[in-house]
Amino acid sequence: MAGKSAAYRAEREESGKRAVSRARSVEASASNLDRLIHERTRLAIISALAVNTSLAFNELKQLVRATDGNLSVHARKLEEAGYLTCTKSFAGRLPKTEYRLSAAGRRALEKYLNHMEALIQATREG
DSSP states (O other), rough: HHHHHHHHHHHHHHHHHHHHHHHHHHHHHHHHHHHHHSSSSHHHHHHHHHHHSSSHHHHHHHHHHHOHHHHHHHHHHHHHHHHHEEEEEETTTTEEEEEEEEEHHHHHHHHHHHHHHHHHHHHHHH
């Protein structure tokens, strides 16, 4: 009986070690997320541009529910990273700002989504 109890304890200990290992793996993977995209407003901007050829400033502002200043700051960070392009022009006398997702931004979003899918899968298996 004592041998069976020891085997049971050893099996539970091993199972616990595997669970801790999986948790650490998921945690390490989560910490490797692209922080530039992971922020809610920037993810919303990238996602909106991924399904639209281009969006004017006001269209994008309405879609992501941001203020003028908030959208400007987040869009600039994404532009500086090369994830989107910003074109400024005039429609008559009115300024027009238009955003497009760049090829680098599309690749970064795809990588981010794959990473998130892997995290979800690892978490569900745990």
